[in-house]
Amino acid sequence: MSATLPGSGPAEDWDAVLVGGGIMSATLAVLLGEAQPDWRILVVERLDRAGLESSSGWHNAGTGHAGLCEFNYTPRRSDGSVDASSAVRIGEQFVSSLLLWAHLVERGVLGPPEAFVRAVPHCAVGWGADGVAYLRARHEALRGHPLFADAEFTDDAAVLASWLPLMFEGRPDAEPVAVTRAPQGTDVDFGVLTRQLLSALEQRGGSVRTAQEVTSLHRTRGRWQLDVRDRSTGARSRLRAPYVFVGAGGGTLPLLQSARIPEIRRYGAFPISGQFLRADRPELVAAHRAKVYGHAAPGEPTVSLPHLDLRVVDGRESLVFGPFAAFSPRFLTRGRRTDLLRSVRRGNLPVLLASTRDNRGLMGYLVRQVTQSRAARMARLRRFVPTARDEDWTLITAGQRVQILKETAGRGTMVGFGTELVTSAGGSLAGLLGASPGASTAASTMLDVLATCFPQRMAEWEPRLSRLAPSADVVRRLDPDRLAGELARARAVLGLTPRAAVPGAEAAG
Numbered sequence: 014m015s016a017t018l019p020g021s022g023p024a025e026d027w028d029a030v031l032v033g034g035g036i037m038s039a040t041l042a043v044l045l046g047e048a049q050p051d052w053r054i055l056v057v058e059r060l061d062r063a064g065l066e067s068s069s070g071w072h073n074a075g076t077g078h079a080g081l082c083e084f085n086y087t088p089r090r091s092d093g094s095v096d097a098s099s100a101v102r103i104g105e106q107f108v109s110s111l112l113l114w115a116h117l118v119e120r121g122v123l124g125p126p127e128a129f130v131r132a133v134p135h136c137a138v139g140w141g142a143d144g145v146a147y148l149r150a151r152h153e154a155l156r157g158h159p160l161f162a163d164a165e166f167t168d169d170a171a172v173l174a175s176w177l178p179l180m181f182e183g184r185p186d187a188e189p190v191a192v193t194r195a196p197q198g199t200d201v202d203f204g205v206l207t208r209q210l211l212s213a214l215e216q217r218g219g220s221v222r223t224a225q226e227v228t229s230l231h232r233t234r235g236r237w238q239l240d241v242r243d244r245s246t247g248a249r250s251r252l253r254a255p256y257v258f259v260g261a262g263g264g265t266l267p268l269l270q271s272a273r274i275p276e277i278r279r280y281g282a283f284p285i286s287g288q289f290l291r292a293d294r295p296e297l298v299a300a301h302r303a304k305v306y307g308h309a310a311p312g313e314p315t316v317s318l319p320h321l322d323l324r325v326v327d328g329r330e331s332l333v334f335g336p337f338a339a340f341s342p343r344f345l346t347r348g349r350r351t352d353l354l355r356s357v358r359r360g361n362l363p364v365l366l367a368s369t370r371d372n373r374g375l376m377g378y379l380v381r382q383v384t385q386s387r388a389a390r391m392a393r394l395r396r397f398v399p400t401a402r403d404e405d406w407t408l409i410t411a412g413q414r415v416q417i418l419k420e421t422a423g424r425g426t427m428v429g430f431g432t433e434l435v436t437s438a439g440g441s442l443a444g445l446l447g448a449s450p451g452a453s454t455a456a457s458t459m460l461d462v463l464a465t466c467f468p469q470r471m472a473e474w475e476p477r478l479s480r481l482a483p484s485a486d487v488v489r490r491l492d493p494d495r496l497a498g499e500l501a502r503a504r505a506v507l508g509l510t511p512r513a514a515v516p517g518a519e520a521a522g
């Protein structure tokens with residue numbers, strides 16, 4: 014198992030090493046274990062426990078993003094109509110995740126599901142005449158699609174107050190307002206899910222090591238070598254594998270830079286921390302049983318739209334409102350102050366400068382966000398909760414969003430949404446950059462990683478993988494009845510709908 018390399022100390026051999034114990038590596042590890050059960054798979058995590066960075070319950074909004082309520086997936090065209098294609102895409106990606114989790118629960122390797130996923134309706138709110146017109150167009154564009162068929166639209170004050178009492182009971186009738194409500198929405202604790210997935214990996218023979226930080230990566234004699242530091246003892250060791258996936262969240266860019274692969278040269282990154290206002294008072298929580306997403310105010314960018322969410326973290330219910338942007342030069346919440354500075358290289362400096370130059374509006378918005386007073390944050394909250402009292406809401410810091418900077422058509426771009434897979438050396442090294450839409454898409458994103466990195470094995474792997482989860486492309490091709498049936502069954506297994514409501518569930522269950 015161990016081999017001594019001249020001048021480099023002993024290296025421990027694995028078939029695949031996955032760096033980072035977040036939702037992405039955890040999902041990939043389970044899929045890879047299914048595809049190739051005889052491979053020795055190791056997940057290496059720098060913290061004492063997995064799922065404590067972006068995937069932690071308190072470090073993200075826990076929205077099972079499915080396109081049901083987020084305006085950023087339904088941009089408006091110049092004629093006022095709405096382009097629904099991104100919402101449909103993310104809806105399909107989320108189906109892939111739901112089916113994966115349900116299959117693992119049915120096998121008894123994941124669960125109990127109520128520890129990581131709950132039914133919480135997803136609502137979108139349109140403010141003012143223009144916002145209502147936008148919401149109506151969004152609803153029209155989506156409602157013909159089977160994934161969105163259940164969504165309801167209302168601008169009736171009484172219905173609004175019954176759906177969302179905290180927001181609309183007793184609200185003065187000052188401006189037009191409308192809401193869509195999708196009862197199939199979810200709240201997900203991705204931290205708990207990550208740890209459950211890693212336990213599933215261990216049950217089938219994979220390994221997870223915590224408090225082990227990968228400090229650098231390099232390729233020697235056709236294999237990747239990873240230098241590792243034990244954060245509790247300081248001891249150094251070396252791992253070796255033909256395949257490495259870097260799912261290190263904010264730690265991905267520095268590691269890919271350490272590997273000196275040409276594919277990473279022109280990428281930069283800019284960290285933005287998220288903050289939320291959080292309330293735990295039971296009366297408030299009881300009066301808001303949904304996740305409600307708003308649209309951007311005129312002149313504001315669409316990178317982070319305000320939302321008021323019911324959250325269930327570690328089994329406890331709270332409300333959160335945000336996100337508000339904040340600045341920290343760290344790439345991980347428990348990273349180093351020097352992360353941003355150390356990421357600047359000769360190859361990516363032009364991209365960083367161009368991104369600053371070409372995104373002045375966004376930069377200005379971020380500066381305004383970062384310097385925002387508590388009173389200004391409360392004022393934004395009162396748009397949603399007119400009766401919000403200062404003493405009920407505490408500002409909490411969420412995860413670091415390490416936005417990708419790259420050059421697109423000669424301009425510096427800050428990639429607000431989307432993740433990017435960077436691969437090198439024939440797919441033997443892959444790293445995931447970017448933080449949105451993220452966790453919700455883990456199953457289909459990781460199936461895509463496997464297809465990209467192992468094209469020659471997919472014919473053999475596909476039948477095994479499809480037992481666990483279809484890719485988003487396969488979901489797209491399902492006929493509506495089959496899609497509805499699979500989804501209803503998965504939702505029942507995950508406890509998101511009453512089991513008796515699903516035809517055939519008793520027999521199958």
Ligand SMILES: Cc1cc2nc3c(=O)[nH]c(=O)nc-3n(C[C@H](O)[C@H](O)[C@H](O)COP(=O)(O)OP(=O)(O)OC[C@H]3O[C@@H](n4cnc5c(N)ncnc54)[C@H](O)[C@@H]3O)c2cc1C
Binds near residue numbers: 069227264445
């Ligand atoms: C404010 C905010 C709100 C969000 N809201 C949502 C939401 O509502 N719904 C949604 O689906 N997504 C949301 N996201 C995105 C989502 O949280 C992320 O996309 C997802 O958690 C990323 O998972 P990951 O596994 O890539 O990274 P992480 O969970 O960050 O995991 C990476 C792991 O790698 C470890 N690591 C780093 N460097 C090293 C190293 N050198 N060696 C070993 N280990 C290392 C870290 O400690 C960490 O545990 C949100 C993100 C933010 C910031």
